[in-house]
Amino acid sequence: MTAKIIDGKLTAENIRAEVAAAVAERVKAGKSKPGLATVLVGDDPGSHTYVRSKHKACLEAGIESFGHELPANATQAEVEQLVMQLNADPRVNGILVQLPMPSHIDEESVLKAISIEKDVDGFHPLNIGRLAQKGREPLFIPCTPAGCMYLLEKELPSLEGANAVVLGRSNIVGMPVALLLVRANATVTICHSRSRNLPEIIRKADILVAAVGRPEMVKGDWIKPGAVVIDVGINHVDDASRPKGYRIVGDVAYDEAVQVASAITPVPGGVGPMTIAMLLKNTLRAAEINDK
Numbered sequence: 001m002t003a004k005i006i007d008g009k010l011t012a013e014n015i016r017a018e019v020a021a022a023v024a025e026r027v028k029a030g031k032s033k034p035g036l037a038t039v040l041v042g043d044d045p046g047s048h049t050y051v052r053s054k055h056k057a058c059l060e061a062g063i064e065s066f067g068h069e070l071p072a073n074a075t076q077a078e079v080e081q082l083v084m085q086l087n088a089d090p091r092v093n094g095i096l097v098q099l100p101m102p103s104h105i106d107e108e109s110v111l112k113a114i115s116i117e118k119d120v121d122g123f124h125p126l127n128i129g130r131l132a133q134k135g136r137e138p139l140f141i142p143c144t145p146a147g148c149m150y151l152l153e154k155e156l157p158s159l160e161g162a163n164a165v166v167l168g169r170s171n172i173v174g175m176p177v178a179l180l181l182v183r184a185n186a187t188v189t190i191c192h193s194r195s196r197n198l199p200e201i202i203r204k205a206d207i208l209v210a211a212v213g214r215p216e217m218v219k220g221d222w223i224k225p226g227a228v229v230i231d232v233g234i235n236h237v238d239d240a241s242r243p244k245g246y247r248i249v250g251d252v253a254y255d256e257a258v259q260v261a262s263a264i265t266p267v268p269g270g271v272g273p274m275t276i277a278m279l280l281k282n283t284l285r286a287a288e289i290n291d292k
Contacts, residue, residue, distance in 0.1 A: 003229070003261040006151050012273035015150075016061055019280045023062040026287070034287035035064040036120065036279075037092045041079060041101045042072035051098055057276045063283055066092060072102050079105060080113045087115040093286035094120030096279065099172070117289055120282040122146075123171070131179050139289065140282050145177040147274025148209055148230050149184070155228055155263050156207070159184040165202055166190050167218065167251065168211035173232050177209050198222075210251035220256025229257055229264040232271050 027033060036058055038051050051067065058065035068082055079101070086092050095118045101107055111123045119127055122142035130136040141149075152159065164186040168174035174190065181188045191201050193212055199222040202208060208229045210218050215235035223229065233251030250267030257264055265271055 003258045004155075004263040005258075006155060006230075006263050006265045006270060008147070008151060008265055008270040009273045011151065011154065012147075012277035015274075015277040016057065016280060019063075019277075019284050020061040022284055027062070031291065032091075032287070033062060033064045034093045034283045035066065035091045036094045036096060036283045037066040037068060037086045037089070039068050039070070039079070039082060039086070039095065039097045041070045041074050041098075041105060044100075047098045047100075054096065054276060054279065057280060058283075061280050063280065064091065074102075074105075076105055076109065079110055083110060083113045087113075087118060092118065093290055094118050094279075094283040096121050118286055120279060120286055122176070122282070128171075128176065131176060131183075140285070141180065141278075142172065142176045143278040143282065144173050144232065144271065144275045145180055146278040146281075147271055148173075148177050148232065149180050150274060150278070151265065151271070152207065152228065152230060153184075159186045159207070162186045162206040163204055164188045164207040164209070165205035166209045166211070167198075167202065168192060168209075168213065168232070170211065173211040174209075177211070181207070181209075193217075208252075212251050214251055215249050216251070216253040218252040218257070220253055220260050223252075223257050223260045225260055226262045227260070229261045230271060231265050231267050233267060234272060 040047055040051050055065045055067060086095050095114050097110055112125055114124055116124050116126050116139060119140050122140040127138040127140055130138040164181045166174055166178045169190055169192050178188050178190050202222045203224050205224055205227055208227055211232035215237050229252055231250035231252045235249050236246045237249050239247040248268050
């Protein structure tokens with residue numbers, strides 16, 4: 001068996017095109033352009049790269065973007081004051097605080113300061129709380145988990161009754177995607193690097209979402225034949241043969257897994273592009289909520 005490759009890049013391009021068309025319709029109808037504000041604290045190169053890519057995506061979709069940068073020594077009060085100003089700005093429909101922030105900043109407090117109607121990252125405690133409760137609906141779903149689910153539901157129209165294993169328990173991916181799988185009526189196991197008999201747990205999975213942050217941790221013989229594998233990991237591995245001196249791999253040993261799974265996301269080109277596509281969708285939704 002050779003797995004079907006789940007093309008997250010193509011799927012994300014289609015979503016971005018749909019968002020751009022919807023934004024154009026808004027403007028044609030005399031409504032305002034959606035607006036996304038980013039808050040970046042400090043000098044982390046990776047964070048700067050991510051934020052630049054988000055602004056570029058906004059431009060291509062016809063969404064206004066407003067970049068705000070604070071120095072690494074910014075105080076808690078300064079960061080929260082900026083968030084409050086953006087809450088009050090009618091041009092801003094969505095606020096994205098780039099994580100991680102410098103260690104002296106209380107990230108939870110900053111996220112709580114974002115208006116729930118502008119929480120396009122889906123990390124506000126109220127949105128996560130609603131996601132965790134039966135019968136409640138969050139205004140926004142975190143972007144990477146939403147991207148994972150979009151790809152899964154495109155591949156498997158019904159997840160009901162499936163055995164799903166989520167490897168990783170982070171607030172950004174692992175826990176929210178597990179909650180989304182529960183909502184889809186899957187039977188969900190959350191495991192992590194300290195789980196006992198990890199290969200044995202994963203071998204029972206019809207669906208595996210790997211988000212543990214360890215390069216190629218999941219081996220091919222850990223995977224149930226015919227399983228669908230969503231690999232969220234983005235890890236840099238030294239490789240002198242590459243121009244940059246490294247290559248990017250996921251949390252799953254791809255070359256092994258592709259021989260066992262029925263479908264798998266590649267790294268790069270799988271889940272990664274979906275994150276920004278879902279951010280654009282959430283920003284458009286925030287503008288539509290503001291219309292009401």
